[in-house]
Amino acid sequence: MLSNKFHTFLRGNRRTRVPVLLYHMVSDEPAPGLEHYAVSPAAFRQQMGWLKARGYAAISLALLVDHRLNGRPLPPRPVVITLDDGYKDNLYGAYPVLEALGLEATIFLVAGLVGQEAFWVSTFGPPAKLLSWEDVRAMARGPITFGAHTITHPHLCQLSTRQAQEEIAGAKTILEDRLGREVSFFSYPFSDFSPVLRDYAAGAGYRAACSSLLGFSDGADDIYALRRLIVGGGDSLEAFGRKVRGRPTGRETLRPFLRSIKRALLPMRLESQSKREMAPRVSNKRRMDH
Numbered sequence: 001m002l003s004n005k006f007h008t009f010l011r012g013n014r015r016t017r018v019p020v021l022l023y024h025m026v027s028d029e030p031a032p033g034l035e036h037y038a039v040s041p042a043a044f045r046q047q048m049g050w051l052k053a054r055g056y057a058a059i060s061l062a063l064l065v066d067h068r069l070n071g072r073p074l075p076p077r078p079v080v081i082t083l084d085d086g087y088k089d090n091l092y093g094a095y096p097v098l099e100a101l102g103l104e105a106t107i108f109l110v111a112g113l114v115g116q117e118a119f120w121v122s123t124f125g126p127p128a129k130l131l132s133w134e135d136v137r138a139m140a141r142g143p144i145t146f147g148a149h150t151i152t153h154p155h156l157c158q159l160s161t162r163q164a165q166e167e168i169a170g171a172k173t174i175l176e177d178r179l180g181r182e183v184s185f186f187s188y189p190f191s192d193f194s195p196v197l198r199d200y201a202a203g204a205g206y207r208a209a210c211s212s213l214l215g216f217s218d219g220a221d222d223i224y225a226l227r228r229l230i231v232g233g234g235d236s237l238e239a240f241g242r243k244v245r246g247r248p249t250g251r252e253t254l255r256p257f258l259r260s261i262k263r264a265l266l267p268m269r270l271e272s273q274s275k276r277e278m279a280p281r282v283s284n285k286r287r288m289d290h
Helices: 004-015 041-053 061-070 089-101 119-124 133-140 161-179 195-203 237-245 250-278 284-289
Strands: 020-023 078-085 105-109 144-148 185-187 208-214 226-230
Touching (some): 041 089, 041 237, 061 078, 078 089, 089 105, 089 133, 105 185, 133 144, 133 161, 144 161, 161 185, 195 208
Parallel strands (some): 020 078, 020 226, 078 105, 105 144, 185 208
């Protein structure tokens, strides 16, 4: 039989709810249509100050995973800060605030596009610039850990088995070669997630992976599908506080989910529209003949 002490550990581990915050851009000038994915530098500063003033401890993903797997104690009011894609604006809008307040964060990089542009947002305007290797190395000297966000930011669910595995495992290899350190965490782009992709991430040697599944991370989380809370440009400081405390309104809960779905489906809609436009037109007479 399991000891009472172990039963107590299991109960405590399941009840520990940790907000894992998901950011993208930290910019005053996002392209039209991307406002939700861009938190202004002023808002980011306010949000981090709110966490600090209320005694929240920004912990690493490594500590969260160690807690889930091994019961390592967490500080009071733990929170995890993550930023997806590795936009250039993270260097100017987020990094100075995190460094000044001593808050740890993880930035997930598109390994094959470091120093280039984010083509996946080009439908909204000029593509946003991404962090360079020089930027990454400078930030790694501070409170930033870097994770992998594939090689080219594809829709993983649309790839072949070989392609998906290469995108996931290859990103780890590229980042480790360039950074000279282990890269232990992965994030799925475009909200793409499936049990198969989960197994690919585990097989590639990552310790854990972040999803865009909404909610607090707790003991029920699969460590290869950690849930997160999306922080968007439309969040007031009051709404941010409710989100972190686990008291969002229904509207605040649904809005990021619906927008993430819309963002994920946009390339497929554009591709479908392009195919329709390129398809040869068939006359009514010809259709009747068949």
